Amino acid sequence: MFELTLIGIGTGNSDHVTLQGAQAIRDADLILIPRKGENKADLAGLREDIISRVVEEAPEIAYFDIPKRRADDGYLRGVDEWHDAIAERWQTAIATHAGARKIALLIWGDPSLYDSALRIAARLNPRPVTRVIPGITALQALTAAHAIPINDIGAPFVVTTGRRIRDEGWPAAATKVAVMLDGECSFQNLEMADYFIWWGAYVGMNEEVLIRGPLAEVSDEILTTRSKARADHGWIMDIYLLEKLEP
Template sequence: MTGRRVNVIGIGAGAPDHLTLGAIAAMREVDVFLVAGKGEDRAQLVAVREELCRRHLEPGSYRFVTLPDPERGPDAQRDGGQYRRGVDDWHEARAQLWGETIDALDPEVSVGFLVWGDPAFYDSTIRVVERMRATRDFDVHVLPGISAFQALAAEHGIVLHEIGKPIHITTGRRLEAAWSPDAAFVVMLDGSLHCTALRERAPDLVLHWGAYLGLPQQELRSGPLDEVIDDIVDLRARLRAEHGWIMDVYALGAVSSASAAEA
């Protein structure tokens, strides 16, 4: 070990059973878990992480430090350049706050980040840790987790690709420009459900949607895009109002398990 140990641990899409044995072992190496607080409406996201630790770690062997998350800004109103600069500023603000918090800890204290889903897919933790690492001596270990789109496929019992075709993983803001009938699409971070705009171009696309995957409040919907999208738009708004937050993901063009074939 060359410096302070920092574990970035994927914890899956919400279900306690999503934790891998490697993730549990990495959690047991951590003295202090840092969690970005996002307000009272998202307190459940912190509570789920705390429950995972209670299940798998010895009482008193760790502690949680919840930090206020810097403001990110109105992403939906920004063009591509503004969005990139806004995210970069957000990462820098996080790195400064997290770094100052870690610097105040004893050098022997190990630090952990519990990342929703998998740290490699649309999550900023690794990038922020790398910014901190530029001026600090960290020994960083990344543990993969079950991603939201893996959980989505399992819950619907589907294969995410058609025979001989690729999978395109993207965000809602890029879907309309990127969409092609030659690939299956998995769409993350789409608060506006941009797939609605495809109903004129491809109304027969099969849509598989899921929210709160693995949690008690999980919701699933599937069917031809043109038939189910209005229901999903309404349901998503109701769920967000009820719970104060929502995490959802969807696939377009996924084939059913009965007609799917192995790659």
């Protein structure tokens, strides 16, 4: 039996790691680090940098390759099979360090918001004792970068994905919607004249890019900026908040 700790590390800025998170890194016998292909090699490097900043002597590190997700048999089934495959990679990496009893993963953002680490951990056999160290989410980093509150006074907001905006449109009765995991800039499917957007990429990092304004006026700028940033870095993580304008 081993303990698995999921440590939220914010959006890539080592200053986002809490004191609790730093201590959990120091306590770990083994840290698992994913590799997502050559174009995203610096994602592993960012994790390595965070580890080096909080420990004098790094713990054992086991790297594993993220398998590709199938998209030919339905979204939910594809995700479920993908999680099974990732759990197998974790299991293999852990097995090569049989003496490790405190194992950690550094989770981008926070393990509780649009992250699957907890679901993958539940697939391990034997099932570990799992604890979570909260982190700064991309949503928090976005609103901080733009210096805005996410909600209107006494009003709710919706957090959703680009896929749902693309397939279902604007959520009913929502006035503000935060959109995550959107590789297609799904705001293009909306009536853009009706919305205001706060957009950010690499939020909280040195590469941070921010754009805000009426969606119809800044959408082309976002598309161009996003495309160039992805080409420059080989990867991109972005998020945006939309507000429905009064008629």
